[in-house]
Amino acid sequence: MDQTEESLLKMADSEEIVMTAAKRDGGAIMRLERMFGSEIDQAKVHHVAGGPYKGILINKASSGLVDVGPAEGRLEFMAYLVNESKHNEHLQDHWTLKFWFRGTEDGLVKKNTYTDYFRELMDPGDFPKDYIGFIKKALVLLQGYSVIKRVELQVKQTNDQSPEDVIPPIRSFTTVFTPASNSFSFVPEVCINQKSFITFKVKAACDVRIVLSSIYGDVNHKAHEIVIGAEGNTRSYIRECANGVVRAESMTMNILHEKNFRYFWVSWADQYLEVGRGAQYGQGRFLQWHVSPKRQFKVNCLAVATSKSTRGHWEFAELLADYKEEDPEVEAGRIAKRARIREQYVWLSRKYRLLHFLEDAFPNVVKIEDLVSQCKIKVTDTLVIALVLAELQERGLIKEVVDGHWMRNHGGGSAQTEDEVKLVKVMPVLSSGDQPTIAIVTTLFCEKLAVDAMIDDKTTFVKCKTEGESQVYTTGRVGKHRVVSTKLPCNPGDIEASNIAAGNSVTRLLGTFSKVEHVFLVGVGGGVLYEHDRDDTVTSDDLVTLGDVVVSMPSNGTNAMYTKWHKRENVGKEGPKYSPRTWHSHDDTLRRIAKNLKDKSVNTFDHLIKSALLQLNDSKFHKPSNASGTPGASNTEELSERGTTVVSGAIASISCMDDDEEMRMSFAKTNQIKAFDKDFEAVLESLDGNRNESYLMIRGIADFLYGGRKEWQPYASLVAAVCMKTILLALN
Template sequence: MAEVEEKVIMTPKCKTANSTTLVVERKAVEPEASDKIHIAGGDHTGIIINKQETYENGVSEPCHAQLEFYVYLVSGATGTHTREARALRFWFKPQMTPNERPYEAQAFFRELVSPQDFPKDYVGYIKKIMKLMQHKYQQLKMLEVELRQEGYASPPPAYIDDSIINQTPLISEQRVLDMIENAYPNPLSVDDFVSAAKWSKADVKDALESLEEKGLTRAMSEGVYVRQHSVDTQVVKQMPTLSSSRQPSIAVITALYCEKQAVDAMMDNQETYVRYTTVGE
C-alpha cells in the first residue's frame, strides 16, 4: 500500500467579535472534497482548507515557541488606522530538538514578515504561512495563527503616506547646509543640489549666498561651495610635508561633520588642511 503523503491543512479554531484563530497543521490524510473541505490543485496541490466552524487540535502540551507582532490596518474609506496583534504558536515534530526549535521559529517568522513580499491582506498572509510550511519547514507539525484587532490607533511613527514620499521637500537653508556638511570636506556645486533634491538653480543659489553671508559656507570657485569650518582652514592643492615635531601622534577618524567639530573642540594648536583641486587638474 502506497504511503499517504502529508498535507497542509488549515482549519478555523475560534472566532470572536475582534479576533480569529486558525490552525495550520501537517497530516498524512486523503480526505474527500465536500462542501466543508476544499482540496487545492495545480500550484497549490497538497493544501487543504477545512471550513469547519470549530476545531480541537487535541494538543495538551504547551507550544514549543511563540512570536507576536503588530500591524496597522488602514481603512480605504476613512483612512483610519486599526492596530492588530498577530500571534504565531509553533509545535514541531519530535525529531527537532528543543534547542533547535526557537531558531526554526525565528527563521520562519523572518521569512513571513520579510518587507520585500509582506502579504497585504489576510488571504495572502495565510497563504504564505501554508506555503512556507508545505515547502520549506518540514519539521513544523502545527501552527496556531491568531489575529486580534485592538481598536483604532494613531499610525506608527515610521508610517509615511505614499503621496508624501513622492513630494519634493521644500528648499531651506538648513537642508542645503545639511547636504554640504554631509559632503564635507568635498565641495558641492549648484548642479549637485539640483540633481539630488530637484530644487531650482535660482533657489539653490539664494540659499548658498545667504549661508556664505552668515559665514557657514565658502565659495571655492564659481558655483562650488564647501562648509566653512570654525577653525582656520588652509585650502591647498597638495598636502604639505610636516616636520617630525609636527607629525600627529594619534588619528581620530570621524564620519560626520558634527563629530569633527566635537573632536576639534578638544584639541589645542590645531592646523586644518583641505586639499582641493578643480576639475581637469
C-alpha cells in the same frame, strides 16, 4: 499489489498541509497542520488546491478546534493597517503565531526554525497585500519547513494606542516543561550571554529552580541558583551554585500557583543578583545578593528545574532581534542555516527510512543492496549509507549479521532489560513444563515490543538466516501461563510475498510449539466511524476512537469474527452486493472472557501500562499529546470523556477496498465491522489449516483507515497488549 490497494497506501502515506479556520476568544484563528492522508476527515474538506498550491487542503470553517496541548514556541506582534474602504481608517491588530514541532530536535533548532519561518513570512520584499495572500504564503512556506508540525495564526483587533513613531516590538516566547525530578534542563534557545536580566512566567506548585551558569552543562561551579517557592511554597532564596550555600532568602508565602502562571524577573547587573515578582522588570523585588568579586563571572547560559513534588511549565519572552533583509551577510547566514537544517532532516529521513524497513523485515536479514534499493537511496551515496548504518549500529539499534547483511536488534535502543536474546541455528528443545500453551502473533516491531513487555522471565531466540525466512520466538510467562510471542516478517514492497511468509511463519510456530492451545493476534488497526448514521441506531458504545481496543467477536447474528470483502457486484438501485469471506474460532473460551471486558475502561489497567512503560523506557509508547477527538463523529465530547474503552465486534481486511469512504462505510455497516486492518487472511488460513480451534484478534486503534498512523501505533500496540494480558490473567 492491485491498483486499489496501491491507491489506498498512497493516500494514507501522502502528507498534506490542512488549514482550518475558527473563532476563539473574540478573534479569528487559522490552524495550519501537517497531516497524513489517513488522518484527514474528507467530510470536512472544502477545497483541494492545485497548481503551485498542490498538497494544500482547506477545511470547512469549524465551530471549535480540538485541543492539541501547549505550543512549543510563540511569536506576538502588532500590525497597523489602513482600511481604504472606510476613508483610510487606521486599524490595529494583535497577531499571535504558535508553533508545534515533530521529531526530537533540541529547543535551539526548533527556535531557529520558527524564527526563520517567521522572518521569511514577513519578508518586506515579498509581503502580501491582504489577509488572504498572507495565509496563502504561510501555507506554502510551511511545506518547506518539515520539522514544523503545526502553526496557529490568531488575529484580534485591538484599540490599544501606541505612539505612531514607535515600531511595536516582535516578541518571541519559548516554552519549557520540566518534570518532577530535580534534574536541570539547559535552555539554549533563551540567549542570555548578551543580557543582564530576563523575564519569564512559570506555573508550578512549588520549588522552581533557575541556574545562571558560565559553562553550558555545569550547574555546580561557576553558577548561581535561584529557588522560588521552596519549603512547601513558603520561602525563596539565592544559592552559590546548585544546592550550594544560601546567600539571600525571603519569606514568600504562596508565591507560586499550580494552575496559574506567575510572572518573575531575574537580574545580574552591576555585581548584584536580584529577583522580583511581576512582569515589570525592576519592580516587586524580593531577593537581592551583592556578589563578591571571587564569585563574579560572565553569565552565558540558563538551566531550569522543578523538584520531585511538582512539574513546571515555563515561558520566556524576548524581543526578536532586528533583521535587515538587505544585509548580504545576514541573508547569506540565513540561507546557510536553512540549508543546514534541510540537510539534517534529509539525513534523519534516510536514517529512519532504513531503520523502519529493517523493523518491518525483522526477524529477516536484509542485504545491503536490497536495503538501498527499497529505501530509494542512491547507490552513489556510499559514504552516507555507511555513516547512517554505523550510527544506528553504535546506538545498538541494528547489527551486521555477516558482511553486507543487516538486521534490526531485538529491543535494541528501547527495551532496557536484562532479558536474554540468543542467536541460534536450531531452536532448542524445551522441557515439557516449559512448553508454551499460548502463542501471540504480531506484525509490527512496536507490537512485538509491547507484547514482550507483558511477559515475565522471558528469553528470546532468533533463528537467523541470510537467505530465506528467519524466526523470532520469545518464551516466558504471563501469570500462570507459559507463552511464546513471534513477529511476522513484512516486505512493504511485495504484499504477496509477505502474505506467504506470514502463513509459513504461523505454520512453523505451531509446528515448533505443539502444545499451543490458544493463539492471540495482537496489534494495531483502524477504527470505523459511524458518523453517517442518522437513525440513532448507533450508540456511543458502538463507536471507537484513537487508543481504544477492538476485540474480535461474532456480530450480525453470524459466527464471523473476521471478514474480508471477496467480491462486489452492482445490483441496480439496491446498491452494491458483497460476497464476504469470514473466519471464526470454534472454541469460544477466549471470547467468553473477552465479553466481560466490554465497556470496561483500559484505564483500570493502569498498573500494567505503567509497568510496561518502565520496561520499554521509550517515550514513543506514551499516549500522543493530541489524544482527544474522533474526526467526524457527532458525539466527540462524549467519546473523549469516557477514556480508552474495549469494544467487541467483527474486524475486517481493508486490502481489497476502494479508497471510497462511502463504499467502505457501507461494507462496515452491512457486516457490523468495528475495525479494519491490512489483511490477516494468510494467518487465519494457516490457523484453520493447522486445526487451531481457539484464537482471538485484538486491535488497538491507531487511525480510521487500517492502523497505519505511525504516531499512534506504539500506544495502540501497548493497549492491545494490555487487553491481551488481562484476558490471559482471567484464563483458568
